[in-house]
Amino acid sequence: MSNSHSLAGEIVEYTVETDRVCATHRHTQPRTATCRPTTPDIGGVEVEVECPSRCSHNAILETGPNAISTLLQPPIVRTGLAAHQHIASSGYKAPTTRDIPPVALTNITHVDTKAFHPYLAQVGSLYEAFQRARSESEAEGALFRREKDGKQQQQQGQQRPSYKRRTSGQHQRRPAVTPLSTIPAVYSEPDFHLENPRTFDIVSEQAELVREANGPANVATRKSLATNAILQEKLSWYMDTVEVHLIASISSASKSFFSALGSLHELHSDAADAIARIQKLRASLAKLDKDMAIDGLKVVNLKRRRRNVRKLAEAIMQLDDLVALVRQCDEMVACDEIDAALDDLDRAERLIAGSVDPGRKPSYEPRDLRNLQALEGAQSDLDGLRQRIGRGFEARFHRSLLNDIRSHVARTETSATLQRWGDAFTRAKPGQRRAPSVFPSYVDIGPALRADLEAALKGLTRARYSTPAATAFRAVVLREMKTLIRKRLPSSTDDDNVSTVSASTAGAGTARQTQMEKSSVLARNLRALDPDDWIQMLADIYANTSEALRRLSAQVKVLLDITSSLPDPPAARSPQQTSELASVDNATASPQQQRPTRPRATSTVQAEIQQALDLSSLLGEGVDLIQNQLTKVVRVRAQQNAELPLPDFLHYFTLNRLFADECEAISGQSGFGLKTAVDAQIKDFVAKHGDLVKQKLMARLDADRWDAKDFGPTEIAMLDHKVRPAMIDDNKFILPDSGAAILSAIESLEHLAAGIPSMSSEVAITLIDTLKLFNSRSSQLILGAGATRSAGLKNITTKHLALSSQALAFTLALVVPYVRDFFRRHLPASAAPTNNILAEFDNVRRRITEHQAALYEKLIEIMSSRAAVHVRSMKAIDWDTAPPTLVKETTTLQRVLAKHLPDNVVMAVMGPVFASYRQLWERGFGDVELRTDRAKERMLDDVRFLRDRISKLEGAGDLGDHLLRVVMEKEVLLG
Template identity: 45%
Template sequence: MGQNAIYTLLQPPILRTDTAIHSTSLKQPTSRDIPPVTLTTVPDVDPSAFKDYLSEVGRLFDAFQRTKLESEEVFRQDISVAKDDELARRRTSGLKRGQLAPTPLSTIPSVYFDENFRLENPRTFDVVSEHAEVVKSTTIGDRANGTAANGKPQPARKALTTNAILQEKLSWYMDTVEIHLIFSISQASASFFAALGSLRDLKAEAADSVSKIQKLREDLAHLDKEMVVRGFDIISMKRRRDNLRKLGEATKQLQCVLNGASHCEELVNSGHLETAIQHISYVEQLASGTLDPKIGGELHWLLPDPSIRLTDLRQLDVLGGLFRGISQLRLRIGKGYEARLLNILLCDLRQHVSSVPPRDTLARWMDTSSSTPASVMTVEKLREEITPVLQGLGQSQYLSAASATFREAVIREMKSLIRQHLPSSTDNDNESIASASTGASGRRSTQQERSSILSRNLRALSPKDAEEVFVKIYCGISEALRRLGVQVKLLLDITSGMKKTPRNILTPVQSPRSMGNPAIRSPSLSMGCDLQEEMTQPLDMSSLLVQAVDKVQSEMTKVLRVRTEQTARLELADFLRYFTLNRLFVNECEAASGHPGAALKGVVNSQIHDFIPLLHEIEKQRLVQKMDSEKWERIDFKPQHALILAHIIQSMTTDPLAWLGYTDASTASLEAGERKLQSNSTPAEPTSAATQDKKGPTQAVIEEEKFMLVDSTTFALRGIEQYTILLASVPGMGNDISTALLDYLKLYNSRTQQLILGAGAKITAGLTNINTKHLALASQSLSFFIALIPYVRGCVRRRPSITGSTMAEYDRVKRLFQDHQSSIHDKLIDIMSFRATVCIREMGKIKWDDEDEVQRNVSPHMETLTKEVLTLQRVLSKYLPAVDVRIIIGRVFVSYEEQWSKAFEDAAIRTEAGQARLLRDAELLKAKLGKIDGGEELGANMINIVKAKQVASRPRTSTSPPSGEDMPA
């Protein structure tokens, strides 16, 4: 048996000494083999607990010091009157006491001055107690005789309770420290109280300074009060002076107003109407105080002194009569102009149409034109030309026939406006369409042939040329209808006022739409009423405009039907401009005639139904092609992509201005050689992208959540914008567009599933395998669409034609994306579980107790496992949000917990060396994965499983506490 065997330790000392002679194969135990002792924790007392005590003792100490100082003063006086021998004796005795210096601190053992002095430490306690025993030992044998187990003599140890010398030493040490403490306090007290006296002096000086400052502040406040009162008096006098000046200037201004009114009356009396109306305007501006100083300096007849400041005098009661007089002057001037307005003329229909460019017409449709309409500017010239004609017609009683002829001419002119912009209906001649349309019925076959050629030429037009043709036709028809309405109103107005003198002729000139309003016209004489009744029936505005609009829409319906196939294949921007142009034209016709154009609307709606499915198929094909070539590499989210995303997010509450620009026809250019309407399709996008690429965002952001996207995702985002733009531009087709958009989202989801989970990208894009990066990027793309779908849903929900079932479909599509993303996460977990299964199979082949295996540090499969987990965590952290990474890694560790717990429990080990070898694998698992959330717990559980395993070679006397050598490292 060995020296440290339990049997040997239980033998008497002499026998164990003798046994040590024969058993020399084992080393004797050293101090390192002694297990560490757990030290008792001594609670630390907070210094604030002694705060009350110290404050109370401080007051007593201050009283003691004051008493001590007084006693010292008295003592000094006694010393001055003492005898010289007594002084000498005191000096001698003081000298002797000075020679008795206190015991130095070096006599105290250094252990008491150690910073880490803790009496509960067994070694410290042993030094302090001078190796004394706490309780006297009653053991007999060699220990009582002063010999150790190794046979060496050992000094006898005294009992601590009866060691009086040790107690005297401890008392001596405390007295020595106390003496030195009292000595140090006595030396420091003198300087402390000197400083306290200085502080008292400073306090007294500060109190004196405060009192002086307070007195100075009172003096300053009194001085300020006197200055403010005087200042107020000065300000009051200045204000009074200003009021007097204003009163004088207002008096001069009032005199100038009265003189100006008299001057204007003289001009009216003399017949200078133009000068009089202008001067009246100056007088009114002067009375209201708004006359421009620059103009006032030139009007010496009105304002002799331009330097005076003008005031608004309109509230003065004294000027009431003056203002009434000015109104009478205006009325007299209006009556003078009334005769002149009867002679003003306007242009005819063709001149007006040719004078207004299509751009101005489109701007008027979009309510962006701020210029005065040409019809208002030229209506007076037309009045001058037709007034004598109407008088002659009235005298000849030919007004009814002339009116009927005028109606037929208007219809022919509308047809001519359409056909003059259409392509030629002949192959080799320049014969006009208008003249060809008047051919005899015997040439009907030729007319059919020309119609065929016209249809062929219409289909051959490019989108740009066709758009120019439609814009020119629609703008020409719109201006013609507008001009026609002005002409009819003017005819009725002339006939109604032909036998009377109107009171106010300015109102019809300023507002042409109110010319035909009976409420603003003066009553006509009997002859005027008869002439108006004769003209009203043939020139009825509503019936004439309705007939003209019906004819125009009938002709345009034929033209649009010819290009139905070409229209359905237009690009989105071209189609939206085409749709907007037709919509605005229909609205213009409806506003002019009061009747909706059902035929034209029906053709356009039919073309929309054809366009949406075709556009959807093209977008789907483009998306499939893009996704098939996707390399699943992260790309920077460029500014143009961020702009598209911002538009879609904004569309949840309101349509972006950029989308509304697709339906803005005011920028259409119909002049020769102008570019196609492309400026509103992507407003300022190229410039913006060029300026933001250097510092633009690299990730997509939705509500502070960032996404790393691939190229196909941004392509799909552009496709979604196409549907939302179409939805905002054609809200009446909301259900059809929404259905196509849902199908587009489902296509992206299903195609992503085929390419990633189905490994289709290995064939389409030539990827060698589908790795963790590809899965993470696919998950990010799905997360992006999951976050985006609510905004798309909000954009769709705002359309009036959307039903509730359509809204529920968006929720289903969102759940499809979420399920797909969960499948990707499950795939990642399955991959890691499969790798763990492979490692566990390798682990099952290991013979843990073999000598070669025991010498190995860790298993290769364990290193591979930890490396793969760290790689997974690094890749996921790079591409996925931290929350998703924690969830996935957490599920991986849960799977590992189940797999590896069983694997470590099933590991067959028979020796402690094998157990140590298995423990190194578990410790590697904890060390490598400890930095990951949940990894340390996994490693700790594996370590506990290994430590809990029973080793066959362990002694059966395991009920005794194991020694230090038997404890696992």
């Protein structure tokens, strides 16, 4: 610590001595060098203070006699005596930190960089020149600095004493020019602010502003700023270093700077000379303008005024012609001369645009008058005339199309349309050549109609009214479709003799009916129509609307074909070229450009017509409108349609199906409303028709007396539709009326299923229910003896049983191989419903078979009971007479069965009967007691008679011989 204090004392003494030396040289030499103190390090202490010969130049050192720090030091310190010695002063007391008021730091205003942009723009060119000069003279500047540093070193060595105290033998040399890197980096920071305490502490090297007077003298924790000469010399050294580098930079750039400055002075003198000449020229021109130009300008203005007056007169003449043309055009439109009116209107528009027809040469030069304020409303008037003309052509256009549709509908027969639908619906069978179709009449567009449409479209194109006309045509066509339907409907008034047209035109003296009343009358008249009238009316409506839509489609295609060759309409208010400009253009055009251009494949008119009409959309709207109207008509007769006879309803259904296919072929959509209404009526008809078939079958079953009935032509014809030949699988049937009834029911339902394939499943279920009803009801009538009450039969005989069995056999022979296969072909392709229905047919067959077996058992039971009765009566028989009763009954049974049943069925029935005879008669003959030989002979005679008669019956076998042996073996009881 003692060494540190002694070293600090030595540094202070050298600093004071240096101040004195600098003070002696202050006014003799300029300040070019710095005082560089060196601080001690760990290895040794070396203090080097070099005071240049010119310590200051026009500057006062901070440690001078006027410095604040010097004034704050005690007097002994200012005289150069030892520091920190306490010398008594006469009444002077050094200020303390408490006596010094705090310094308020001033906020430095921040200046935006944009404020320097004008200045930088002015000195930018000079700065670029400076950069170029700096790069060129870098070598020369370095040489200049070396020479200058050498001279300074010589002067410092001659004039400035140096005080050095070395603790070591090492010698430190100073470079020629001190680099800027020796200056601390804190001075180069962009946010360098000395009022910042942190920055101030770094710059002042933690020095104190004022030291406390009563502090300990031997403790020096922080140096005083007022007495820190080394810090002051450092700051001076830093400023001298920057000054040397600035001088070097300025000296290197001074040559280009002053050359640029000289150039600026020359430019300034040239500009001043030019300004003086311009002022002199302006004075000369003003004198010349005053003497000559003003008078000449007056003459020019008068000539221009005369030309303007002439143009005004010609424009007035042009306006007069324009007014006359417009007036004439208006009169022609009023007289329906729209073709000539359109020509005059085009001439008027060309006249406004300053163009005239090539054959007309007016006495004036036409001019473009469209910008005149007086004609601002003229264009709207012309547009109004053009619109009136367009409506005239629109009326012609609509009239031509509607008249053609009406005439085509009138001359096309309904039968021809239905034949065309049938040909389109019917598919040719494999191997069968289809008849060549006739060319449809609706595509035949005559040349007269085409000429009328072409003329109307040209007029609409010129009138720029094609799009509104095409749009209005859509509504006109849809109204025409309603009219076609309304014409075929019955009258909507109470007087049925008055047609729809006459009813609409009449009524001048009668009160007008409300719409609700008309609808009610129309619905009543529709329900009152006969089936034939109803179907004929529907066929006419369907055929007429179909032909109208087909003709409309052909018309639209002809319209698009015509518009493809039409030129585009001239743009509204577009200026036309004069004849002179047109001739110039033709003269300068190339040969390829002079050739006439062909119309485009799709012209603007065609695009407008196609967009306005939109054939697919138009046909779709037409189909929807027609079907919506017809749906209302069809729903009115929903109940009557469900009660139509089967042929009429099938005709009605076929008509609707063909019309739906035609609508789908025309517009791509078959319609939903009409189809839904017809499907609902079909379901109602199938249900009601099935109930009607069942009712008729029940009535005929109940009224049947179960007698054999021959098939008439009607039944034979129905059977021919089912099987060929009339015999079913080589079997002949003798049927009662019930057999013909079930055949009629089957034929009716199969006809319905074939006519309406979509309802085949429902029809099949109805037929199955009908067969079940036939089986159960016939069982009730025969086996249950219900026929005795319903048909008035006395009793149920074997003939009735045999005929009932024949009816069941006939039903089985017809249903199983033919009806079931028929529905298998007509049922939908889905597997589950089809299999269920076919399984129901098998169930019906099983039930009928069981019914047949029950009938056979009933026959056997009857004959067995009769045989048992005869056996019981044998004991009371008088054997003196021959009893033919049993033989007669057996022969009658065999004859009835052979007549009504086939041989195999007869054998199936008689076999059990003969077996029963064998058992019963053998026991009966065994139980009879014979008391005389004569009685045995009579019994043998009866058995022989029985054998002779029964042996002729098929299935009897050896029954007679067996009974004869039993009687012969019988013994006679004597007594």
